[in-house]
Amino acid sequence: MTAASRELPADRLAGASTALSINAQPAASAGTALLSVLLGAAGPDPAGFRLAYAVAAALLALALPAALRLPGGRRGRARPPVSPPSAP
Secondary structure, eight states: OHHHHTTSOGGGHHHHHHHHHHHHHHHHHHHHHHHHHHHHHHTTOHHHHHHHHHHHHHHHHHHHHHHHTSTTSSSSOOOOOOOOOOOO
16 A cells, blocks of 8 residues: 555545555455355365465456556666664
Protein backbone atom coordinates (compact mmCIF):
# COMPACT_ATOMS: atom_id res chain seq x y z
CA MET A 1 0.00 0.00 0.00
CA THR A 2 2.94 2.28 0.63
CA ALA A 3 4.21 1.80 -2.90
CA ALA A 4 0.78 2.50 -4.37
CA SER A 5 0.45 5.82 -2.56
CA ARG A 6 4.09 6.94 -2.54
CA GLU A 7 3.75 9.45 -5.40
CA LEU A 8 0.51 11.05 -4.21
CA PRO A 9 0.35 14.58 -2.80
CA ALA A 10 -0.21 14.84 0.95
CA ASP A 11 -3.78 16.10 0.58
CA ARG A 12 -4.82 12.91 -1.25
CA LEU A 13 -3.17 10.33 1.03
CA ALA A 14 -6.15 9.88 3.38
CA GLY A 15 -8.54 9.13 0.51
CA ALA A 16 -6.06 6.82 -1.19
CA SER A 17 -5.45 4.89 2.03
CA THR A 18 -9.18 4.46 2.52
CA ALA A 19 -9.72 3.31 -1.07
CA LEU A 20 -6.85 0.81 -0.88
CA SER A 21 -8.17 -0.64 2.38
CA ILE A 22 -11.69 -0.91 1.01
CA ASN A 23 -10.36 -2.88 -1.96
CA ALA A 24 -7.85 -5.03 -0.07
CA GLN A 25 -10.07 -6.31 2.74
CA PRO A 26 -12.86 -7.87 0.63
CA ALA A 27 -10.30 -9.36 -1.76
CA ALA A 28 -8.38 -10.98 1.10
CA SER A 29 -11.62 -12.28 2.62
CA ALA A 30 -12.81 -13.69 -0.69
CA GLY A 31 -9.47 -15.39 -1.32
CA THR A 32 -9.46 -16.93 2.14
CA ALA A 33 -13.04 -18.13 1.73
CA LEU A 34 -12.26 -19.63 -1.68
CA LEU A 35 -9.28 -21.58 -0.39
CA SER A 36 -11.27 -22.72 2.67
CA VAL A 37 -14.05 -24.05 0.44
CA LEU A 38 -11.54 -25.88 -1.75
CA LEU A 39 -9.84 -27.46 1.25
CA GLY A 40 -13.19 -28.33 2.88
CA ALA A 41 -14.50 -29.96 -0.27
CA ALA A 42 -11.35 -32.05 -0.66
CA GLY A 43 -11.52 -33.49 2.84
CA PRO A 44 -8.37 -35.29 4.01
CA ASP A 45 -7.29 -36.03 0.42
CA PRO A 46 -3.83 -34.54 -0.36
CA ALA A 47 -5.06 -33.65 -3.85
CA GLY A 48 -7.22 -30.97 -2.25
CA PHE A 49 -4.16 -29.29 -0.79
CA ARG A 50 -2.47 -29.36 -4.19
CA LEU A 51 -5.54 -27.77 -5.77
CA ALA A 52 -5.77 -25.09 -3.08
CA TYR A 53 -2.09 -24.19 -3.46
CA ALA A 54 -2.44 -24.16 -7.26
CA VAL A 55 -5.38 -21.75 -6.99
CA ALA A 56 -3.41 -19.55 -4.59
CA ALA A 57 -0.46 -19.50 -7.00
CA ALA A 58 -2.79 -18.60 -9.89
CA LEU A 59 -4.27 -15.71 -7.90
CA LEU A 60 -0.78 -14.45 -7.13
CA ALA A 61 0.15 -14.72 -10.80
CA LEU A 62 -2.91 -12.65 -11.70
CA ALA A 63 -1.82 -9.94 -9.25
CA LEU A 64 1.77 -9.83 -10.50
CA PRO A 65 1.23 -7.53 -13.52
CA ALA A 66 -0.51 -4.94 -11.36
CA ALA A 67 2.22 -5.19 -8.71
CA LEU A 68 4.93 -4.60 -11.29
CA ARG A 69 3.21 -1.38 -12.35
CA LEU A 70 3.37 0.16 -8.88
CA PRO A 71 5.52 3.29 -8.66
CA GLY A 72 8.97 2.87 -7.17
CA GLY A 73 9.32 -0.72 -8.26
CA ARG A 74 11.93 -2.20 -10.54
CA ARG A 75 10.77 -0.10 -13.44
CA GLY A 76 9.91 3.01 -11.42
CA ARG A 77 12.33 5.85 -10.92
CA ALA A 78 14.68 5.49 -8.00
CA ARG A 79 14.31 7.82 -5.05
CA PRO A 80 17.40 9.31 -3.49
CA PRO A 81 18.43 7.72 -0.18
CA VAL A 82 17.20 9.47 2.92
CA SER A 83 19.99 10.56 5.21
CA PRO A 84 19.47 10.26 8.97
CA PRO A 85 18.65 13.47 10.81
CA SER A 86 21.64 15.33 12.17
CA ALA A 87 22.15 15.60 15.90
CA PRO A 88 21.11 18.98 17.39
